[in-house]
Amino acid sequence: MxxxxxxxxxxxxxxxxxxxxxxxxxxxxxxxxxxxxxxxxxxxxxxxxxxxxxxxxxxxxxxxxxxxxxHAEWHGFRLNDLIFPLFLFLVGTVLPFSLGKLQGQGRGAEYRRIARRTLLLFALGLLCNGVLKFDWANLRVAGVLQRIALCYGIAALISLWFSRRGVAILLVLILVGYWALMANVGAPGHTAGDYSISGNLAGWIDRQFLPGKIMKSYYGYGDNEGLLTTIPAVGTALLGVLAGHWLRSQRGPWQKVAGLVAAGVLSLIVGVAWGERFPINKILWTSPFVLVAGGLSLLLLALFYAVIDVLxxxxxxxxxxxxxxxxxxxxxxxxxxxxxxxxxxxxxxxxxxxxxxxxxxxxxxxxxxxxxxxxxxxxxxxxxxxxxxxx
Incomplete structure (x- = not known):
């Protein structure tokens, strides 16, 4: 075995x-x-x-x-900021394909696969962070693999429980809800809508509730892969899930390419416009950041799909x-x-x-x-x- x-x-x-x-x-x-x-x-x-x-x-x-x-120092977007969200987007993109292979085996098989992958990825992330040193005071619990694990697990369950329309609606609710929370709830001692390095709500939640040590190298006031910011990161994976469903559909190849391009351009336009009210910020994984990174991911997927699988x-x-x-x-x-x-x-x-x-x-x-x-x-x-x- x-x-x-x-x-x-x-x-x-x-x-x-x-x-x-x-x-x-x-x-x-x-x-x-x-x-x-x-x-x-x-x-x-x-x-x-x-x-x-x-x-x-x-x-x-x-x-x-x-x-x-x-990377952009705080607000803003550079191409280097695309690397991680593109990977999360692709994690979501393959879900309709991988879970589709389990159809007919029952929900138990699907849940076992999702649980196994989530737990092993999270454990692998802790291993990379030095968990076997048993130095709990200096252990960083959050991390890249841990975020991938959580986003994969949550997005996979959503894919099982919701239709494609349901996934789209939930994606919108996540992005709008995260904006509403960040804009209307302030960290203690700070005003609502404070998106500064030291005063943002996500950082305060990490300092209060995130297990492990908050590393200064990960901006110090919170973690790059912290608790609250994982919610919109799930939205990045869900955008990939929708792209995966589109690619698995019965539409023609060039229609699929056109759909990916149209969705990518629309995401970019909405993300940039929204960024005037809610800054584009990778560390906070703001909703406009999800859309800008997602738009570029959709365009790259359209390019690779057109060249490799269509042409x-x-x-x-x-x-x-x-x-x-x-x-x-x-x-x-x-x-x-x-x-x-x-x-x-x-x-x-x-x-x-x-x-x-x-x-x-x-x-x-x-x-x-x-x-x-x-x-x-x-x-x-x-x-x-x-x-x-x-x-």
Missing amino acids: ASPIVLLTAETPLMDSDSIAAPKPSERLLSIDALRGFDMLWIIGGERLAKALARWSDSSAGKVVQEQLE RFRRWAFFFVVIGANAITIFVAPRFIDFEHLTTFFLGGTYRLTELYVSTNARLVLAAAGVLTAKWLFLFYLYRNRIFLRV
Whole structure:
């Protein structure tokens, strides 16, 4: 019997750069795995490489790239702020496909799968945060994997209990309700509608009720993945659920593309307009932030779906599919595998030889490319041997 976390599976067809097998109608779309891989690329080293290239170029365009690859300090939106919500959006997008496979097995099987995945993801997040050190006073309970776990679990249950129209209505209620709460209920000692770093309601709730330590590196007055902000983050996943239902519908391929584009543009327009009243803020995961990030996610999904699954240009996607097939693996692996040391072992001589001939910025590019290559080759080995981390 397979382990509940590491699963050796032939469910996903093996693909290479020359021949990427088309998914069966019952399987997830290849474009979703490729887009997930594109998203994870920035987490595992793409951002570092792009910054190094931008610094090396020493151009005005390079400065713009560097700025966009930094998070907005508080209010505002930069492309780097899209990475996490895009992943949550895709978590929701695959739900109609994955839960659809369990139809006919009864609600018990569906609930067991949802509970297992939620608990294992949350436990994996605590493991990454050092829970085995048993240093409870300094343990951060919140985290990226923990938020993914909660958003997945809640969105999955909503998908089971509500129709597509019900999911859409609930999404609107979440976004409007969160705005109403933040705008009309102030933290003790602060006024309602205070969206400042120190005075916002979400931060106060974290300080009062969030288990574990509030880390200064996670803005100090609350947690980036805190309690109250998880509610609108569920909305991000629900937006993905609606996109998944749209892709599973019987509509024509180009109609699906057009629908995703239209929804993406509308989300962007509403989000930017709403941002005049309720600031776009990633840490607070404000409702306009959900719509702006969701709009961009819809447009990216439309692009990947059109190119990969409609036009069937697939060879270029192999690089991203390898990453997307083991997204959780490569998020966790650097905690246990020192890819920096591994890269230095193989490229240390090259680093020394280039010291006399290339600039420091050029060596930074080489180092960043080396680490990213090492991680991708690790994932490629797992992919070729059909080893996938499943929860």
